[in-house]
Each structure stands twice: as structure tokens, then as C-alpha cells.
Amino acid sequence: MAHSLLLVDDEPRIRRVLRLALEDEGYEVAEAANGYDALAVLRREPPDVVLLDLMLPDRDGFTVCREIRRTSDVPVIMVTARADSHDVVAGLEAGADDYVTKPLVAKELSARIRALLRRVEPANSRQSELLEVGDLRIDVAGAEVTRDGTVLPLTRTEFKLLAELAGAEGKVLSREQLLSKVWGYGYFGDSRIVDVHIRRLRLKVERDPASPKHLVTARGLGYRLVS
Amino acid sequence: MRGRFSLRGRVMVAYGLLALGLSSVLALVTWKVVSDYLTEQRQSSAIVETSDNAAAFHYGVFGAPKPCNPAREGAECNSPTPRADVDVQALLNSLPSTDAASSMVYYSNRWYASTGRPSDLPPDLIATVLDGHTAHRSVTVGGQHVLAVGVPLRRPGEAFFEWHPLESLDNTLRTLKITLVVAAIVTALIGLAVGRLASTLALRPLAELTRVADAVARGQLDARLPAEKDRDLGGLARSFNQTAADLERRVAADARFAGDVSHELRTPLMTMLNSMQLIQNHRAELPAPVREPVELLGDDLDRFRRLVIDLLEISRDDGGDQGSREIVRIADLVRAAADATAGREVTTVAPEAEGLTLQADKRRLERVIANLVENAEDHAGGCKGVGVEAGGLGVIITVDDAGPGIAAEDRDRIFERFGRGETSGRGRGVGLGLAIVARHVQWHAGTIQVTDRPGGGARFVVELPAK
Numbered sequence: 001m002a003h004s005l006l007l008v009d010d011e012p013r014i015r016r017v018l019r020l021a022l023e024d025e026g027y028e029v030a031e032a033a034n035g036y037d038a039l040a041v042l043r044r045e046p047p048d049v050v051l052l053d054l055m056l057p058d059r060d061g062f063t064v065c066r067e068i069r070r071t072s073d074v075p076v077i078m079v080t081a082r083a084d085s086h087d088v089v090a091g092l093e094a095g096a097d098d099y100v101t102k103p104l105v106a107k108e109l110s111a112r113i114r115a116l117l118r119r120v121e122p123a124n125s126r127q128s129e130l131l132e133v134g135d136l137r138i139d140v141a142g143a144e145v146t147r148d149g150t151v152l153p154l155t156r157t158e159f160k161l162l163a164e165l166a167g168a169e170g171k172v173l174s175r176e177q178l179l180s181k182v183w184g185y186g187y188f189g190d191s192r193i194v195d196v197h198i199r200r201l202r203l204k205v206e207r208d209p210a211s212p213k214h215l216v217t218a219r220g221l222g223y224r225l226v227s
Numbered sequence: 228m229r230g231r232f233s234l235r236g237r238v239m240v241a242y243g244l245l246a247l248g249l250s251s252v253l254a255l256v257t258w259k260v261v262s263d264y265l266t267e268q269r270q271s272s273a274i275v276e277t278s279d280n281a282a283a284f285h286y287g288v289f290g291a292p293k294p295c296n297p298a299r300e301g302a303e304c305n306s307p308t309p310r311a312d313v314d315v316q317a318l319l320n321s322l323p324s325t326d327a328a329s330s331m332v333y334y335s336n337r338w339y340a341s342t343g344r345p346s347d348l349p350p351d352l353i354a355t356v357l358d359g360h361t362a363h364r365s366v367t368v369g370g371q372h373v374l375a376v377g378v379p380l381r382r383p384g385e386a387f388f389e390w391h392p393l394e395s396l397d398n399t400l401r402t403l404k405i406t407l408v409v410a411a412i413v414t415a416l417i418g419l420a421v422g423r424l425a426s427t428l429a430l431r432p433l434a435e436l437t438r439v440a441d442a443v444a445r446g447q448l449d450a451r452l453p454a455e456k457d458r459d460l461g462g463l464a465r466s467f468n469q470t471a472a473d474l475e476r477r478v479a480a481d482a483r484f485a486g487d488v489s490h491e492l493r494t495p496l497m498t499m500l501n502s503m504q505l506i507q508n509h510r511a512e513l514p515a516p517v518r519e520p521v522e523l524l525g526d527d528l529d530r531f532r533r534l535v536i537d538l539l540e541i542s543r544d545d546g547g548d549q550g551s552r553e554i555v556r557i558a559d560l561v562r563a564a565a566d567a568t569a570g571r572e573v574t575t576v577a578p579e580a581e582g583l584t585l586q587a588d589k590r591r592l593e594r595v596i597a598n599l600v601e602n603a604e605d606h607a608g609g610c611k612g613v614g615v616e617a618g619g620l621g622v623i624i625t626v627d628d629a630g631p632g633i634a635a636e637d638r639d640r641i642f643e644r645f646g647r648g649e650t651s652g653r654g655r656g657v658g659l660g661l662a663i664v665a666r667h668v669q670w671h672a673g674t675i676q677v678t679d680r681p682g683g684g685a686r687f688v689v690e691l692p693a694k
Contacts, residue, residue, distance in 0.1 A: 013498050020505055
């Protein structure tokens, strides 16, 4: 079954060429020229992945991203002009799962999309599909985390990150390892993606996100999950 | 002079010389006045004493002076008659000797002396005194500095002499001399110190100017001099700040221009790249005559993409990108970047360099390694190895190639934008890659240089500070 994409960009030529190239890569592509249309399409026919340009005419991409996050855990890849700008961190804080920079090519984009859509695979087969870390119950097969019987509203990427850390059984995972396992990057993925996702995850799974008990930073090394 | 000494040195020396000159003049004047006064005092007291002794001698020889009326008894007055039973030598010995070392008298055409020898007296002094004038001379007798004083007696051709030791006067004058010389030297030293203080105070704004100008030269273009209230320095500070502001504006405008141009290029570039990818995906369906042109187009499009990305990278730096620093295991980073760029294993890590970490911007360092390896692969006969070892600033990374090497005169130029060796015969397209490398290395406070690789080819050596 072909995955569906929602392409949000105000530049018609970009939309046209990306649609052609992505369709050639085997995706079903819907288009939206602005944030308003994008949210409408999202409600009408939810896509598997949203590709969101941050420079939109009616409202900026960050607002659209937050709007999407209010109702959906669909993976969002934002398109930014520059990797170094504060836009990247702001976009990730707004709920984006990953980012790509212009000029982007459909083939690279396709690799990012596949990484986001990949299902969580348990770190080793002996492990049960149900992990318990402190008061958190992580159902790997059902992609659900519960605390005191309540389901925590994690996005798919946040869940994958938590599951990878849980699978490491308390060992430290470096940012490079997490980037590779969760986002499918090589060594040179942007470690800010990990940092921002950890921050977002703490807001959801920690009782006191300011002094995290589960998601612990190992300075200069990476992160680990402790019960 | 100007070349040998700093401005501060010159001000110091000027103050020191001025102080030395003034204190020397003062010391000389003091010396002159005080020594003259003391010498005069000593002389007059010696003359008074000698005159007293001469009077006493006279009394002893001639008895109490008779009233003398020159008009009537002038001859009697000038030539009194001596007492008959007088013993001149005994009389001389009985004179009170306060501080006179010796008394001598020339009487009745012969010398008498209590101590000392009349032959030690200077002949011209004897002549002057016998002529009827009181006189004195400073002479050295038996190694002793004395003042010889002569007083004529009543009868012409007879005189009384004494010498008075000048030892204590000499001691006093020597002490005075030492004191004055020491005072002059101390004053000169104080002058030097004041000069140093004054020049430091006066040069403080100049030192500040130097610091700020250095900062600007190092690329910190927003460095400014503090507003200066002083009238003499205010103008300098204002025009310096004006110049720095102009420079900053121009650099920012240049960066914006490059950034804007490449930004504008990105949309058409994206259309072209994706269209080309589509065409190449369906290469097999193309008619034979267009396959080669499409390939050519694809290659140049790729080069174009790299140039735009490089331009963006450069303008990003000029735009003052702060970057992000994180702790990086350098061996892992080099291995990942170099091997991926070369498409094979090219990295050798020395065992002691394996665990080395540094504070680095991963993205920038990746560009450094990738660009160097790419440069070796594309323009210099292939990468012959990448090395990581501990040493230098902390870690040394070498990238070897199999090219013709780089001529010594080109070794700086290749790191300039679009700079390429004139004589090394390197291929086209060096472009911005090495300029980006140099900037990123500098951003990490590291150094880069090119040397010859043992066995031919060039070796790029990057040193980065470890943490």
C-alpha cells in the first residue's frame, strides 16, 4: 500500500516538481498552498506524513505545526532554509519530528520518510513486548505508554525514542545511536533533534520535567532511561 | 631612537633625564654655595687664630705694645726693640695651640718652628707674607691637607706662619658631596617612575585602541572603543568607531548579498534537481541521442548544487552563525566523515587518539573532513589516507593525496575563496571548498597547513585544540 504525503508549500513550482518526483518514488501526494488548506486536508484525509514548509503566507509553519499536534500524532517533517537557524529548534519545539533543508531532493526526502514510518523493533527478541520502567508501562506492539492506567499522548517518534531507551535496559545511548535507531541518520544527524525530543518527552512522561527521574542526561555521553 | 625604544620608553627616559638634569643643577649650586661658605668660614677662623697667636708672639718678644703715634714716633712703632732675654723657641712652644698643627716664625733672619718644617711652606706664600700681606694657601704636608696661613710681624721682613688641618672640613664636604650625588640619582629614578606612570596613564587609551583594533582584525567586527570624553582622544575614538562600523556594515552587506543570491537560487535549483532525478530514474526510456546530454546536464547540475551549498555555507559564517558546540569523540567523527566521503576505509587512528574528545560543531567539522577528502579525491589523484593522532594543539588530523603537491608559494592562496594554485596545475573547481575548510578550522581555534607528503603528493595538516 502506497504511503500518503501532504505537501505544504506556497511555491507552486516546488509543489509541482516535488509531487512528480515523490509520486515517482511511490507515494500518494496531496498538496496544500497554505496553513488553512493544510489543516483542512489533514481533517478530511489524514496523510501518513506531513511535509511542512516553515515559510507560509497566511500563518507561519510553527503555528500550523502546533495546530496539527493538537489533534494528530502524524509525523511532521519541516522544510527549512537553513540548518543552523533557530528555526530548526523552534520547529522541533512546535512538534516537528525531523527537518530537511533546501534545496531538497525527493530521494533524500524519501529516506527521511521511510525512517519515520518504520515500526519500532524491539532491541532483542528475548524481550517481551511489554516493558515496565518505574511507573511507565510501554506496550511496544500497541505503540502505547500508560501511567497509572492513563495513556500518555506521545507522538510516534516520541514513542520510538522512549522504546529504544527502554530497550537499552538502563544503559546510556549516545545521541548518534539514538539518531540512527529512531531517525535513521548516520553519524552526522543533528543532535538537536534528539535533545528537543527528549525535552518534549520529559514534559509528557516525567511527573516533574524540571528534575527528570526517568529520562536522565549522561553529560557528554547521551541519555538513559532509569526506573 | 624612534626605532629602538617604545613610546613609553621614550617618555620614561625623557622624564628621567629631566629629573636628573634638574637635580644635578640643584646639587651643583648647593655644592658651590655650601662648600664656598664652609671653606671661607674655615679660612677666616684660621686667619683669626693665626693673627691671635702672632699677636701673642709679638707680645712675648717685644713686651706690651706701646702707644704708637706714627706722626711722632713712627720709626719706633714700626721697629720696636725686642726684650733682651727672650727665648724665641720657648716662646713659640708656649703658644696656645687650639687646632693649629704647627707654628713657625721667621725672626731675625732665621726660622723657628714649634713642629713642622718651614721648608714645606710654599715659597710664594712666604714671599707675599714677608712683603707685609696676610695670606693663606691650601697645601699638602706629609700627606695631610692643611691650610697654611701667614701673618706679617711688626718689623718688616719678619712673619708668623701656621698651618691648620682641613681634615674635618674635607670630611664634611665629602659627606655633602655623597649626599648630593645620591639625592640626584634618587630624583632621577623618581623621575623615571613618574615618567612610567605618566606614560601608562597617557597611553591607556592607546592600549585600549590596540586591543579593540586587534579584535576587529581578528574578525570581531562589532568591537568598539568606549566613548572618550578627552578632547584629544575623542576624535580618534569617534573616527575609529566610524571606520569599524562601516567595515561591519560592508561585511554584513556582502554576506547578505551572497546569502540572498544563493537563497534565490534554491527554488529553481530544487526544481532542476528533482526534475533531473525524475529524468534519470527513467533513463532507460530515453532515446539514445539524449542520454549523453542528460548525463552532462546531471553532472553540471550537481556541481551547481555544490556551489550553491558552499555559498550558503560561507554566507552563513559571514552572517555570524554561532554554531553549536558539543563534546565530540574526534576519532569517530573523522572516521565517519572521511570513510563516507571517500566511499571506502581511509582513516587510520593512532591508539592514543582513540578516546580524545573536543568541543566542536559536528556539522562544521564534518565539512572540514569531507571537503579535504573530496578535494583529494576529485583534484589530486585520490585520497591516500586520513590520519588522526594526539599532539600539537591536542589532535592532529592529516589528509594525504596522490597529486603533484602544492608549490610553496601557493600554499596560502589555496585557502582563499576561489583561490587555486597558479603553478601546481591543479584541476578546475577548487572553488570554495578549501576556503570553507580554513574558516571552519579557524572557528574551532585550530590551524591548517599544507606540507609535502613523504613519497609525493600533498598533506593537509589540521590541528585542533582538545578538551
